[in-house]
């Protein structure tokens with residue numbers, strides 16, 4: 001039995017996927033049983049990086065998702081519509097789905113998985129998070145027996161590229177962004193990357209898989225990197241840290257018995273101790289650090305984007321589904337289980353399907369416990385540090401280190417790193433500090449990575 005694939009999109013990822021499917025030699029032998037039978041695009045006359053038989057190309061994507069010949073629909077067109085409708089239509093026609101579309105899954109994952117479970121088909125999305133890094137199947141399978149405590153990841157290559165260059169060259173954000181756009185490392189509209197929205201989509205998917213509950217995207221706290229300056233990068237360096245945009249999902253330890261667990265899910269620039277494995281992930285590379293019990297810490301690193309890396313994950317998903325379809329006859333020897341609601345989820349391989357229905361509660365940011373880095377511009381007068389210390393102390397914020405530098409005759413810069421503190425207490429202290437006449441501004445407040 002050959003497995004037939006219909007591809008929606010032949011851009012960067014689609015062409016990379018087709019290239020692997022058309023050259024199966026030297027890869028897993030099962031690839032030879034997979035046939036790329038339909039490819040849907042917007043334009044039939046556009047030059048392509050890969051030569052495909054013209055008869056399999058079409059601009060009628062509806063036809064592909066309804067084609068009785070097609071077993072697996074691979075959606076690599078991007079965007080919300082028509083991708084969402086085409087996937088739902090494909091599911092309704094009994095097709096398995098492979099997608100690389102994180103923004104679609106982060107927004108409409110519940111609708112898509114509910115439809116898929118009802119229809120008894122798989123929706124696989126390895127390529128949607130961290131491109132070529134096999135983090136999704138790792139969480140679902142290899143780490144599945146662990147109680148996950150936290151996931152922290154550098155999962156946006158564009159921001160990591162910008163922050164790496166800012167650190168290496170001592171440049172400012174706006175200049176490096178402009179250059180990154182010229183070189184093709186950042187989009188013309190960089191909002192989704194630099195504001196942390198792309199990383200928020202991805203961490204909501206990872207959190208959902210790791211902690212067994214759905215995540216409401218609007219509850220993911222999100223701060224981008226626009227306000228990071230070379231001054232903060234230099235201070236961080238001096239204090240033994242590197243600044244990275246981190247996406248974090250962690251169990252809220254104040255609620256140990258909740259199921260699914262109560263989480264902190266957030267994206268923000270973070271000071272990472274130089275000794276931590278994530279501190280050395282540079283350029284467009286991504287990395288994900290998972291801490292679980294009993295395993296401890298695991299770090300996966302690799303390319304988060306690009307044709308080859310992303311297609312490797314897409315085809316791995318196609319292969320997984322193919323393997324299951326090939327053995328389905330054996331599985332079904334026991335007869336069709338009755339779920340009572342007409343759903344066919346119990347026919348699905350439990351390590352590949354996604355069955356959770358409940359939502360994880362997400363804790364407010366005030367409840368996060370972390371160390372803070374803050375930089376104050378103050379008047380050059382005696383006693384300012386004492387006043388800061390008194391206000392911090394009133395709010396149970398204890399100071400780990402403090403650096404003061406004169407920036408000109410009348411102003412000084414004071415950098416404070418706190419011990420671990422509840423964010424609500426720290427913010428209350430900051431609100432009071434802002435009332436001091438000797439404090440001119442607080443240009444930056446950043447959190448550190450806590451393990």
Ligand SMILES: NC(=O)c1ccc[n+]([C@@H]2O[C@H](COP(=O)([O-])OP(=O)(O)OC[C@H]3O[C@@H](n4cnc5c(N)ncnc54)[C@H](OP(=O)(O)O)[C@@H]3O)[C@@H](O)[C@H]2O)c1
Pocket residue numbers: 008009010011012013014040041042043044046059061075076077078079082100101102127128131304305306307310
């Ligand atoms: N690029 C990466 O490195 C990467 C990494 C991880 C995940 N992803 C995800 O993978 C997906 C695809 O990304 P990409 O970079 O490959 O995109 P892309 O290069 O822009 O390619 C999109 C493809 O989809 C086709 N398409 C788009 N809208 C269509 C429509 N309405 N009707 C018919 N065809 C349509 C386009 O057809 P034409 O060629 O005819 O215009 C093109 O072939 C996105 O969800 C993205 O977030 C990408």
